[in-house]
Amino acid sequence: METGSGERAGAPAGEAVWRRLQPGLLRVRRLLLVVWTGVLTIATALLTGMLAGPAWAVWALLPPAAAVWGWRLLERNWRSWRYAERADDLLISRGVLWREETVVPYGRMQLVEVTSGPLERHFGLATVQLHTAAAATDATIPGLEPAEAERLRDRLTELGEARSAGL
Structure with missing residues (x-):
């Protein structure tokens, strides 16, 4: 069993005591995900809308869809460290x-x-x-x-x- 700091209760003296990373790292990575998703969404909408027509601007939905998936993956990766x-x-x-x-x-x-x-x-x-x-x-x-x-x-x-x- 792990305590809040990552230490295991009742661990023998010679056994490794695992420590986890701070939740702030997950917040930083998610913030970067949101920022880059916004940039990619706007760029995709503008480029496809201007070059191929407004109907093609639907491709701008791809970055937010990927970000929803990435949101969960970031947490899984953070928990693995x-x-x-x-x-x-x-x-x-x-x-x-x-x-x-x-x-x-x-x-x-x-x-x-x-x-x-x-x-x-x-x-x-x-x-x-x-x-x-x-x-x-x-x-x-x-x-x-x-x-x-x-x-x-x-x-x-x-x-x-x-x-x-x-x-």
Whole structure:
């Protein structure tokens, strides 16, 4: 059973405690969906109406129909994201149809960044980006509260330095 913060009640000490992303990330993504749907709807209506005639402007209904479907998919994707800090590594899990789990050993981390664009800052969110020696490692945790992102950055940096020093 998970509590509100993503922690499982009664989890053994060595077991991973999964944490979820903030609901603000879902709001940001849905806002972007609505904005881009509006832009595409207007552009489609104008272009088809002017180039092919008013009857063809019915194609402008396609972007809103796709947005209705995308609205639900965004929530499913948001719910699929989670991360867990273990003794020797960080786990990041995501994906609805194709589940992807990334395991990043603390000793392999070279850089931990916290970024927050203007829209993320407005919604009180930040992203943690992990860089390792492997170029293919996609270790990103979006949609965290800034305080949690900074705490995670500091902890991962501390553990990474300790593991790379052999402690």
